[in-house]
Amino acid sequence: MKLSLIKCHGSSNDFIIFDEENSSLKLVDKDRAQIAETLCNRTSSIGADGVLYISESTNAQAKMRVFNSDGSEASMCGNGLRCAARYIAERDGLNKFSVETLKATLQVEKVESLYEDIPTYAVEISPILFNLDALPLEMDSETLINQPVPEWHHSLRFSALAVPNPHLITHVDAEVLSGSLQKEMAEKFNSQNEWFKDGVNVSFVVPFSENEIFVRTFERGVGFTNACGTAMSSSSLVEVILERSEAGIPIDVYNDGGRVKCVINKNEGRYDHIDLIGNATFTDYYEANIDEGSNQIVNTAHLSGTDEELIYQRMAQAAKEYLSSKLAAVNN
């Protein structure tokens, strides 16, 4: 059978939208994992950081499940949810609705463009869990917020939280950012290790000013990506906890693929949810030829491209120039 696919990105963290409602296929998780591995291969197929499977929901407008490029399933994906939100919004003619994800049903909304007429969506990131069991992180402590862990590094301080996918966050200077430490740590924590038995998304953060940070993430199940929405949201939350930013005030988060805004929402003294606001860009349309016996991809064909990337790249270029000037200033 033939199925239409959309290649899209949020902050250049790229995905393939696979609408299960458009097919008569009865996929099981093993099929979804295998399809993700096949389609995400940048040499032999379309190439992406993950596949967003859209299906029917019993309690929301639709359901989104996310499979990383290595076939593992993620409980949440912020950049992916913006893309899924746009897809469902345009498919069903809606601006504001909820989407069921693996562990939570989340609000999404089309909002004012971040730059020129880039399609922009705000998505809810929640629940926010600080208990280390939620990651899980095996450690003799209930939480880890801005604490040194000498077994990991002699001077860096670490924070760990789940939203609900797991994140490890540390502040670094521009010199550490450009070195090999992040890759070494992330590879250690995402292979057999005594701390993170399910792996973890590892972010290095460089704060520029009160409401401005840079975040680079080595993603579990993928490797370095241009941006990770849940990591940028979690890193913004850490800024608020450390009183470098305030709840309710947008934080500009720069990444290797562009920029987003994050707003931390507090309710009755507790961190309730984060609004992640950024682009949802569709770049290409494909058709997949799927074998109905094995439920696997036989091949894909490129149907057409859009011109949305041209506008997005103008924003990304402006962000890149701003970023280089900021990183140079942090270096001096």
Ligand SMILES: N[C@@H](CCC[C@H](N)C(=O)O)C(=O)O
């Ligand atoms: N890029 C995503 C997160 C994708 C999942 C992550 N690799 C995991 O396994 O938790 C985002 O934008 O949040």
